[in-house]
Amino acid sequence: MPVALLALAIGAFGIGTTEFVMMGVLPQAAADFGVDIPTAGYLISAYALGVVVGAPLLTAVAVRLPRKTMLLAMMGLFTLGNALFALSPNQEFGVAFRFLAGLPHGAFFGAGAVVASSLVGPGQRAKAVSLMFLGLTLANVIGVPLGTLLGQQVGWRATFGVVAVIGLVAAAAIWKLVPHQGRPADASLRGELGAFKRPQVHLALAIVTFGLGGVFACLSYITPMLTDVAGYSPSNVTLLLSLAGVGMTIGNLLGGRLADRALMPGLYAALLSLACVLGIFTITAQGKVGAAITIFFVGVAGFMIGPMMQARIMEKAGGTPSLVSAAVQSAFNIANSIGAYLGGLVIAGGLGLVAPNWVGALLAVFGLSLAIVSGTLDRREAKAERRELAMAS
Structure with missing residues (x-):
């Protein structure tokens, strides 16, 4: 399988971690922001709303971009959203930055699935897509437990700071490993x-x-x-x-x-x-x-x-x-x-x-x-x- 799939999997790992680790560090974030657990739960809902809104919207806006450029842009926005969330001064800003972090989620996977399937022959396309999504499932095995532990021991902000670093690593890997993707024909x-x-x-x-x-x-x-x-x-x-x-x-x-x-x-x-x-x-x-x-x-x-x-x-x-x-x-x-x-x-x-x-x-x-x-x-x-x-x- 092409090594470029590793770059996509790293991005998927970061996205999967930030989506689900919030549930593990929610009590720490609630205490830091001075709100109760149900109110802190908006941090989870805001991310999901960002995914639902961002997937069609950002894909539609960037439909004529080369797909490698699209992947880099989405990973940049993902990194920015998580870095800002780690620095949030209060619950209101936290909700806004979680929404921002969720916006590129669907657009990244949408473009990534198309790129992954284009890197292999017809009989291996679904397997290639599943290898990209392997990063998402491994996030539940490794990223979420370790992120939760880090949040409990050091603080929830450290968890999302690390997620932002993973975003930077993924962007660098995409830049280096994913071959140039021309502008989609007749897009x-x-x-x-x-x-x-x-x-x-x-x-x-x-x-x-x-x-x-x-x-x-x-x-x-x-x-x-x-x-x-x-x-x-x-x-x-x-x-x-x-x-x-x-x-x-x-x-x-x-x-x-x-x-x-x-x-x-x-x-x-x-x-x-x-x-x-x-x-x-x-x-x-x-x-x-x-x-x-x-x-x-x-x-x-x-x-x-x-x-x-x-x-x-x-x-x-x-x-x-x-x-x-x-x-x-x-x-x-x-x-x-x-x-x-x-x-x-x-x-x-x-x-x-x-x-x-x-x-x-x-x-x-x-x-x-x-x-x-x-x-x-x-x-x-x-x-x-x-x-x-x-x-x-």
Whole structure:
């Protein structure tokens, strides 16, 4: 695989770390800013909002830029946002700078996925994309636990200062290792927006939103499940989240390989497996060993979906993949919000701390039904093309 993928993975590692480490250092940031935990939670929401807004907006603005230039610009903005956040004088500035740091997230992954797939042959494109996203999953195994530990021992500002340094390293690696990317041929905002006229593109985004919403319905409430239901001490939760991160890493690599060999069957299998694992977790969450094993498989099944859907949506976008590729990241964060909201709703309704797993299983089943509809449309389109060729001959 091309060494340029390492540069993209470093950028993905920094982005994954800054997105999720905020949850680990939230108490320290709240105490520093003199606000309560719910108010400090806006620091998490502001980043997610930045992703949703920035992914389509920045991609649209920079649609005619060479993709290497786009990657460098996004990593520069990411570095600036995190450096400013580390220096925030109060909660209000903190929220603004977290929003700024989130803006380049989706645009970076959108451009990065296109660049990664362009560096290899047709049979290895999804694998190449999954190697870029490997940085994102490794952030959950290494970056988030170490960043949380650093925040607890030295202070949360040190954590985001280090993230800003990672951004600089990623920018330097992209400058050095990623080959020059010419200006996209015939690139235009109208052409990129035209991809959204295709029903399969909307189906792909919906599969991401609801299928991965199932993962986040579970993971948003994983800490109280592990402590209050499974009986783990809070000090063990970080290790268990790292175990989930290992599962995510394996799932990401498996998803990339399956996408190159049998995309739709692999997607059906991943969504069905996710629904089953989440359903099983409602039972295994009652014990320590069962909970640890199941959380690993939640990571595997859930993160097999990502590279498959990235490959799927780029395929369905045709020759204008940048904007829809970035839109996947918006869908990913909407999935996070939907999963967390619905999971909280069933807990507030008195259904118990494991109830979000049932919500997640139902969301995964709905995502599977959408994938089946998408696959059926594929077969109909292929049949129509064969009929037209037969008539022409």
